[in-house]
Amino acid sequence: MQIVRFEDRRGRGLAVNTGDGYRALWSEDGPFPGDLPDLIAEGADLMAIGSAFHAATPIDIDAVRILPPLPNPGKIICVGLNYVDHAAEGNFEVPIYPTIFARFASSLLAHGAPMARPPQSEQFDFEGELVAVIGMGGRTILREEALLHVAGYSIFNDGSVRDYQFRTPQWTMGKNFDGTGAFGPCFVPSAALAPGAKGLRLQTRLNGVVVQDASTDDMIFDIAELIALLSEAITLAPGDVIVTGTPAGVGFARKPPVWMKPGDICEVEIEGIGLLRNEIV
Template identity: 55%
Template sequence: MRFVTFKTAGKARLGLVEGDTVADLGSIALIDAIRAGKAGLAQAAKEAAPDAPRLPLDGLTLLPVIPRPGKIICLGLNYAEHAAEGGREKPDYPNFFMRCATSLVASGQAVVRPRVSEQLDFEAELAAVIGRTVPRHVARADALDYVAGYSCFNDVSVRDYQRRTPQWTIGKNFDGTGAFGPAFVTADELPPGAMGLAIASRLNGTVMQSANTRDMIFPVDETIALLSACMTLEAGDVLVMGTPAGVGFARTPPVWMKRGDRIEVEIERVGLLANPVAAE
C-alpha cells in the first residue's frame, strides 16, 4: 500500500494512492493509522470504498508524509564512499544526529536557501518509519518487524553552519530543509530493510548521486538494534538512513543549490521526491 498526506480546504487528509489517483480517506492522520499496526493501515485502505472521493495525484498539495514525527534520527557517513569524499574513515559506529519537525517540507514544496548562507547542499536518503514501540535491546534479527514502511528524504544541509560546531545539529535544522515524501510505502511492498534499491539525486536534471541501498554501512535492521540499546523508538519515529557520495560540497568547484533550481531524490520502488529551491 502507498499513502500520502495532503491538504485540502486548509485541513490535513490521508490518501491511498491508486495509480494516478488518490482515494480520500478523511482526516485520519497517517501516524495514527501506523500506531494501530498493520490492522490500522489495512483498515485505512479498506475505507477506500468504491464511493470514496478520488482525486488526481498530480496537483494535490502534499504534506510531509508524517508532518510531526516524535523523533527524526539521522545517520551521517552511512555510505563508505560518502565518508571518503569528506575525508572521513568508514565509521565503526553510526554518526547519529537529530532533526526537528519544524525543518520538514513536502514534495513539491520549496526547499529554502537561508539568507545567512549560500552553502545549501543536497543529500538523497531513505527514510524508515517505525510502526510500533521497539523494545530495548531488540535483536537485529527481529528489528525489521518494527518497521511500518519507507519513504524518500532529502537531508538538505547548510554546510557552513554544519561545520561551525563539532556537532551537526544547527546545519541540519534550518526551516525548509528536510524534504520528506511524497508517499509512505508499506514495508511489505519492498525487500526486507528496503535493501537492493537504486537511490539517486538529480539537480536540474543532472545526476549528482547514484548508488544502491545495499551500500549502506549500517542497514535498517542493525541501526534499529543499535538505537534500541540507548532509547525507546516509538510508532511514527523516522530514521533517515544517510546519503551516498556525490554531494555538492565534495565537488570541484562545490555545487550549491540556489533559487530557481529543482532537486529530485528518487529511490527505486519508493518514489520520486521533487522540490524547487527558493530564497528566504
Template identity: 50%
Template sequence: MRLVTYTSGSGDAVGLVQGETVHDVAKLVADAPADMIGLVAAGPAVLDRLREAASGAGEGQPLGGVTLRRPIARPGKTICLGLNYVDHAKEGGNEVPEYPALFLRVNSSLVDPGAPVIRPRVSEKFDYEVELMAVIGKGGHDIAEADALGHVFGYTVFNDGSVRDFQRKTTQWTPGKNFDGSGPMGPWIVTADELPQGAHGLAIQSRLNGQVMQDSNTEHMMFPVARTIAIVSQVMTLEPGDVIAMGTPAGVGFARKPPVFMKAGDVIECEIEKIGVLSNPVIDA
C-alpha cells in the same frame, strides 16, 4: 500501499494512492485514524481493512488536484545517520565509522514535497543529500536486530539539506542540519510489505536541475535498516511515527571540484526505486 497526507478543500487528510488517484482513508475504513501517526500506530488490523477496501475503492480525487504534505507532519523523533555509505565517508575525508554518526532534526526544518526548500541568507553552501527514510510502526526499546524489521511500517524519501559551513562550525552537526525549511520528506510512505526486506537493493539517486549528482544503491549502506534500529533503540525508545533517515551516498555538492551548492531557482529531485520522486524548488530566505 502508497499512503499520503494531503490537503484538499476540507483540510488535511490521510489518503491511499492508486495510480494517479487518491482516496480518503476515512471514507474507505470506518473509524480510521485521522492522521498518519494514528494510522501507523493502529497496527496491521487497520491496514488489512484498508487493503480490502482498496480493492473496491470507488472514485477518488486526482492526485494532481491535491496538495501533498509531508507524510508525517510532526514526527516524534527524526533520527538521522551520517556517513552510512563508504564512498560518501571517503569523499569527505572521514574515517569509515564503526558506530553510526547519529544526529536529530527538529520539526521546523522539515518540508513538504513540492514545497520550496530555503537557502538561508547566512550561507551559500546549501547542499543536497538523498536518503532512504524508515518509518517506525511498532515501538520498542533495545530491539533485537533479528526482530527490527518487524518494527518498520514503511519507507519514504528524504533530502537531508545541509548548510555545510554551519555543519563544520563544531564537532556537533546540529546547526548545519536544522535550518528552517531545509529537509524535504515524501511524497508518500510505501508500506514495508511492498518493498524488499529492509528496502535493500534499491537504486537511489539525486538530480539537480535534471543533472544526476548521486547515483547508488541502498545495498551499499554500512548500517542497514535492521542494524540501525537495533543500535538506536539501545539509546532511546522508538515510538510509532518516529522516522530514521539512513544516510546519503557519494556525489554531494561540497565534495565536488569545484563544489556545487543549491541556489535560488534550482530544482532538486531525490528518487528511490519502488518508492518515488521527491521534488522541490529552491528559494532564498
C-alpha cells in the same frame, strides 16, 4: 502501495496509489480510516487499509497540496556517513559505529513546498536519503527482530547548510535550519518492499542532472542494524523517523563545490517508493 497525505478545498485526506492512479478519502468521509500517524501508532494493517481504497474517489495527486507523511515525528534520528563512498569523498574514516545526529520537526517541509536556502549562507547542499518509520516501539531490540518494528519507508532530502554544519564537531545547527528537510511525498508500507528496503536504487537530480546514484544495499549499517544499535540507548516509539544516510555525490565534495541556489529544482527518487521534488528559494 504508496500512501500520500494531502489537503485541498475539501480538507485533509489520504490518497493511495491503487495501481490505476490515486484514489482518495477525506477526513469527513464515513469510511476514512484515520490519519497516517494515527494508523501507524495504532499498529493498523496498512496493506489492508490501502486495498480498501480501490473503491474510493479518483484524484489528481498533482492538483492537491501534499503534506509530509508524518507532520511532527517524536524523534527524527539521522545517520551520517552511512555509505563508504560518501565517507571517502568527505575525507572521513569509514565508521565502525553509526554517526548519529538529530533533526527537529520545525525543519520539515513537504514534497512540492519551497526548500529554503537561508540568507546566512550560500553553502546549501543536497542529500537524498531513505527514511524508515518505526511502527512498533521498543528498547534493546534484537537485530533479527528489528524489521518487525518498521511500519514503512519514505524519502528525505537532508538539506545541509555546510558552513554551519562544519563550524563545530556537532552537526546539529547546519542540519536544522527551518524549511531545509524535505520529506515525502509517499509512505510505503514495509510489506510492499523487500525486507529492510534492500536493493532499491536511490537517485538525486539537480536541475535534471544526476548527482547521486546508488543502491540501498550500499549502506554500511542497514535498517535492522541501525534499529538494534539505536535502541540500545534510545526507546523507539511509533512514528519515530530514522533518516538512514546519503550516498556519494554531495555538493561540498565536488570540485568546484555545487550548491543549491534559488530557482534550482532538486529531486530525490527511490525505486518502489516515489519521487520527492522541491524548488529552492
